[in-house]
Each structure stands twice: as C-alpha cells, then as structure tokens.
Amino acid sequence: MALLPILRFPDPRLKKVAQPVAQIDASIRKLVADMAETMYEAPGIGLAATQVDVHERVVVIDVSEEKNNLLAFINPTLEKCSGEQVGEEGCLSVPGIYDKVERAERVTIKYLDLDGKQRTMEADGLLAVCIQHEIDHLNGIVFVDHLSQLKQGRIKSKLAKQARVTA
C-alpha cells in the first residue's frame, strides 16, 4: 500500500475528464487499495482517482462512523436523481474551504465492483452527496465550480495565501 499525493485546487489536472476503466486488473485493485489508504489517512469520506492524478473512473467512499465500510466504484454512472438537499461540503483538494452546495437527495448509480460485476445502488443523505461530489471529480468538476465567481475568486486568493505561508 502507499499514500498518494492529492492535487490541490486550482491545479489544471483536476479539470481532466477521467476515462472508463477497460479491465479490472491488479493495477486497478492496487489503485483502489492505495486510494483507500490515502482517504483514511487524510482523513476524508471519499476520494476520486482524478484527485491523485490518475484519470480513470475509480472512486472510493466510506461514510461510516467506524471507518469500516469501504465502498469502491468503478465506472460509476448516475442513473436517477431525485429531490434536493443543501449541505456544507469540503474537499481534500480544497483544504480548509467549506461551503453549501445543492445536490440531489436521492440517487441511483450503476457501477462495476472489484470483481467486474455490474451493480446498482441507491443512496440518500450524505452518501448521495459524496457520490455526486466524486462523480463530479471524474468529470473534471470540483465543488467550488458550483459556487459563484465571486466566491471562487476569494477561495483562490485564500489558497494562494495559505500556500505562501506553508511554503
């Protein structure tokens, strides 16, 4: 296992659209294991491969209290969305920044599991938010892209200032 470096907004590589995984082989299983380790260490409740500069459609999520319910989604697609919820979001690629984003309350996704089996899952609440946040990453979208231009500008200057003091 290995910890992977996480790209920071506004790194242009966060805008890349990830490609579907063609074959679930040992390299994909290793990527999932490394992404899980990186997510738990951060700590975060989800991580998309895009954030570790791998532009393939792979996501890990664990929204459990005990951090003992790892979910891995290969090639996830949003099949159904309904309702709305607004919650405070954060992102490991945008450290220290939190803001409200409107999302669907309930989603149905299709994906491949680590055995390459096609599966369907329904989710609501925080898990539904996290799934939407991670699929956005695979499409090159960061949660701050959902905020106003004014807020995005403020976030960029705050992160640039942070980077100067930690350098």
Ligand code: GNR
């Ligand atoms: O750790 C995370 N917490 C979080 C909180 C509210 C909404 C979404 C998230 S996902 C985030 C981890 C991350 O950046 N995933 O891409």
Ligand code: NI
């Ligand atoms: Ni994120």
